[in-house]
Amino acid sequence: xxxxxxxxxxxxxxxxxxxxxxxxxxxxxxxxxxxxxxxxxxxxxxxxxxxxxxxxxxxxxxxxxxxxxxxxxxxxxxxxxxxxxxxxxxxxxxxxxxxxxxxxxxxxxxxxxxxxxxxxxxxxxxxxxxxxxxxxxxxxxxxxxxxxxxxxxxxx
Amino acid sequence: xxxxxxxxxxxxxxxxxxxxxxxxxxxxxxxxxxxxxxxxxxxxxxxxxxxxxxxxxxxxxxxxxxxxxxxxxxxxxxxxxxxxxxxxxxxxxxxxxxxxxxxxxxxxxxxxxxxxxxxxxxxxxxxxxxxxxxxxxxxxxxxxxxxxxxxxxxxxxxxxxxxxxxxxxxxxxxxxxxxxxxxxxxxxxxxxxxxxxxxxxxxxxxxxxxxxxxxxxxxxxxxxxxxxxxxxxxxxxxxxxxxxxxxxxxxxxxxxxxxxxxxxxxxxxxxxxxxxxxxxxxxxxxxxxxxxxxxxxxxxxxxxxxx
Numbered sequence: 001x002x003x004x005x006x007x008x009x010x011x012x013x014x015x016x017x018x019x020x021x022x023x024x025x026x027x028x029x030x031x032x033x034x035x036x037x038x039x040x041x042x043x044x045x046x047x048x049x050x051x052x053x054x055x056x057x058x059x060x061x062x063x064x065x066x067x068x069x070x071x072x073x074x075x076x077x078x079x080x081x082x083x084x085x086x087x088x089x090x091x092x093x094x095x096x097x098x099x100x101x102x103x104x105x106x107x108x109x110x111x112x113x114x115x116x117x118x119x120x121x122x123x124x125x126x127x128x129x130x131x132x133x134x135x136x137x138x139x140x141x142x143x144x145x146x147x148x149x150x151x152x153x154x155x156x
Numbered sequence: 157x158x159x160x161x162x163x164x165x166x167x168x169x170x171x172x173x174x175x176x177x178x179x180x181x182x183x184x185x186x187x188x189x190x191x192x193x194x195x196x197x198x199x200x201x202x203x204x205x206x207x208x209x210x211x212x213x214x215x216x217x218x219x220x221x222x223x224x225x226x227x228x229x230x231x232x233x234x235x236x237x238x239x240x241x242x243x244x245x246x247x248x249x250x251x252x253x254x255x256x257x258x259x260x261x262x263x264x265x266x267x268x269x270x271x272x273x274x275x276x277x278x279x280x281x282x283x284x285x286x287x288x289x290x291x292x293x294x295x296x297x298x299x300x301x302x303x304x305x306x307x308x309x310x311x312x313x314x315x316x317x318x319x320x321x322x323x324x325x326x327x328x329x330x331x332x333x334x335x336x337x338x339x340x341x342x343x344x345x346x347x348x349x350x351x352x353x354x355x356x357x358x359x360x361x362x363x364x365x366x367x368x369x370x371x372x373x374x375x376x377x378x379x380x381x382x383x384x385x386x387x388x389x390x391x392x393x394x395x396x397x398x399x400x401x402x403x404x405x406x407x408x409x410x411x412x413x414x415x416x417x418x419x420x421x422x423x424x425x426x427x428x429x430x431x432x433x434x435x436x437x438x439x440x441x442x443x444x445x446x447x448x449x450x451x452x453x454x455x456x457x458x459x460x461x462x463x
Contacts, residue, residue: 001180017173018178018180018223019173019174019175019176019177019178020173020174021173021174021210024173040214041211041214041215042207042210042211042274042277042278045275045277048277051280054251054280055276055277055280056277056280056281057275057277057278057281060206060207060210060211060214060281061206061210061281062174062203062206062210062225064180064182064225065203065206065225065227108276108277111276112276127276128276129274129275129276129361129362130275
């Protein structure tokens with residue numbers, strides 16, 4: 001089945017099996033490896049991608065469902081000021097351990113900060129519910145809150 | 157520039173492709189969708205957000221022969237406020253409802269519920285109508301809509317019918333929809349006199365409810381319940397209204413010993429089970445706390461002390 005979409009700013013056109021989920025199309029056909037295969041049922045958020053700027057999970061989404069949409073992964077945000085800020089704060093705060101959940105969390109936090117839904121640290125827990133099995137979340141929340149503060153300047 | 161991608165045999169790799177074949181349709185109009193449902197009868201499943209359907213398909217709990225993706229149908233994603241009613245379309249997502257000031261102002265219990273349903277990713281995908289059609293006893297949107305006396309609109313090639321939500325749920329995963337019918341709209345009558353609230357407990361915020369309760373109530377300024385409607389989730393085979401309780405708490409005062417005793421009698425109307433999320437005993441206990449808290453919150457809302 002023919003499907004067309006924009007991936008990280010570039011138009012993509014391919015023939016997919018209707019049974020194929022977006023995570024498989026991205027990882028296996030398009031070699032976008034930042035999208036991680038986690039729980040496979042939409043619970044963990046590791047396979048998060050942005051569709052038209054909004055975070056969704058790609059493991060319980062058929063590729064044919066997103067025909068015509070605009071998809072963004074962290075690869076498409078290299079050089080983006082907000083993502084670079086987030087990444088720097090993740091590194092400085094020790095918010096990464098194994099790194100498996102990091103791309104999904106970065107994208108979710110990116111959308112939240114960009115849309116003004118995350119402005120202060122209390123907003124982080126409400127918006128970002130991705131699972132992380134290493135850090136215990138504290139460092140991640142701090143890194144996102146710090147970035148939000150840099151962008152929106154609500155604290156201090 | 158269009159990138160040409162060579163076709164790879166995706167089934168030969170490490171993949172979790174849906175493990176069975178199905179026919180896939182993408183109708184452009186409601187009429188076309190209804191014709192497909194009429195043609196395939198019970199063999200077709202409707203796909204909207206897919207957050208419940210695709211998980212069930214991946215784990216082979218269900219193996220539909222036909223998938224009808226209704227996402228391409230224009231004009232089904234709306235929240236419309238009329239004089240007496242609010243109408244919500246089949247493709248309206250939980251996130252749309254969460255962001256809607258119409259819902260926040262008129263249907264606060266529904267707003268409470270969608271705020272704590274799944275992660276932001278799930279709320280961006282899942283639809284309200286899908287949550288109802290999945291008919292889980294733990295569906296968080298059900299208790300609020302039950303206390304609002306919501307009606308749903310089912311359509312098929314044979315016509316249109318209105319079903320009170322209370323009659324829509326038949327059991328776990330079972331609804332009053334005929335195999336060729338599609339739920340196209342939810343209609344909620346506005347209530348101007350009282351207010352409403354929804355409470356739930358779950359292991360973590362985004363998880364399915366261990367138990368939940370929604371209350372619509374009219375409470376006098378000195379804290380006497382004049383009228384109420386109460387619905388609970390995850391404590392019976394389907395989300396239910398607790399009409400005996402509603403009758404019992406009429407005329408009782410908030411915070412009183414009588415109200416506490418009356419709420420304890422909810423035991424007669426519920427039949428919780430023990431599962432991975434909780435024991436039946438805990439559900440029995442906590443649902444009473446939730447009803448109590450929801451009534452308190454309704455009172456604070458009426459007095460304008462909380463949003």
